[in-house]
Amino acid sequence: MERLTRRGTMNVYREPSKEIPVAASADVIVCGGGPAGVAAAVAAARTGAGTVLLEGHGCLGGIWTSGLLSWIIDAGNKSGIMAEVIARLDRRGARLQSKGSDFTYDAEQMKLLLEEMCEEAGVTVLLHARVVDAAKDESRRLRMVITESKSGRQAWSANLFVDATGDGDLAARAGCRYELGRPGTGEAQPMSLMALVAGIRPEEVEAFTMNGVHEEPKHKLLEQMTKAGVTPSYSAPSLFRIRDGLFAIMANHEYGVSAVDASQISGATMRARKELHRLVDGLRQLGGRWAGLHIVSTANQIGVREGRRIRGLYQVTEADLKRGLKHEDAVCSVRYGIDIHSTDPSGGKGFGNDGKSSMPYDIPLRALIAADVDGLLMAGRCISGDFVAHSSYRVTGNAVTMGQAAGTAAGLAALSGTLPQQLAWQDIAHALNRLEEWK
CATH class of the missing domain: 3.30.310 (TATA-Binding Protein)
Structure with missing residues (x-):
């Protein structure tokens, strides 16, 4: 066994180098099987790309299922995969509409539904596998994701990757810059267990x-x-x-x-x-x-409102929300307002908007493309945005829509041998429109 050494006040174990088997190669690998990740994997597979979905829990759905969230926000105006999920829940009698656009659902039925959607699309799913590392080539292109599971440590190669882990685990391990919490203090919104x-x-x-x-x-x-x-x-x-x-x-x-x-x-x-x-x-x-x-x-997992926000080619900001900013490469229209749960209980234990206003606004594809690593997109609450904007777009109706955009762009880029930012926007828009045919 390698010797334990002391670095400063911390004991350090020097792990021996070893060869890691490459479990599979794919066109697209999606890390994280929550609402954003499932949508990304299904969308990528529907472009014709060979797609692998890696999930750390024993079911798909993330906060929807392992987290028992049971309440979906900002889904009423969404088309594509989110609308498909709603329609399929209705056919199962597994959804209860509220007086507004939000609704509840049966988490056990959601597990089965998401697995069926992945199977139908041809997605290869691996559960109980957690992302622990990543590997780039000399040109800063992401080439491998490393997982740990009952099968030990495995490497997975792909042309394009999507980080849908919620906390930006893949992007962070690949060397991307990120932000956490409020500017200056780093205070994050509180967690809640369902x-x-x-x-x-x-x-x-x-x-x-x-x-x-x-x-x-x-x-x-x-x-x-x-x-x-x-x-x-x-x-x-x-x-x-x-x-x-x-x-x-x-x-x-x-x-x-x-x-x-x-x-x-x-x-x-x-x-x-x-x-x-x-x-x-x-x-x-x-x-x-x-x-x-x-x-x-x-729930098997506590609900995390806020983790890493990965630096992208564009950052969604508080100013965007205030102006109701629109984009030519819009992939998600957000209707949900600013929703900041108290970061300091001494000042209250509820939620609010910090005195800030918002209008409906767009999230552009550029906010889903990593700035520091090529071949990597983000989907869900780890996309590129500031603290205030994140409090609005983080809800799962938006996560699904971001996921389908990231997966579609990843699939098209992988099949054409290019990067997502090099694709013609009209080609991405056309592919996103085709998702309507899968209802």
């Missing part, structure tokens, strides 16, 4: 759910928790009806946690799970409509 709950009757708790026609359901639910003597760390707790007597709840904030520190995420997850049980137990003690309330399952 849970599925049951034992309550829909007609008796309708006034407390986000699906119904009643006003201020969050405030009413907070009043019930306060009455039970269990004040949540998030001052706007939310209850979502999924189907029949199944509900989801989001009622906690984990402040000051870094999305790129495993120890901090572990602590946040366990604290959040403990809090959710305390809140649900408290409500149950009220009796009446809450007498049978119990947790069915807490």
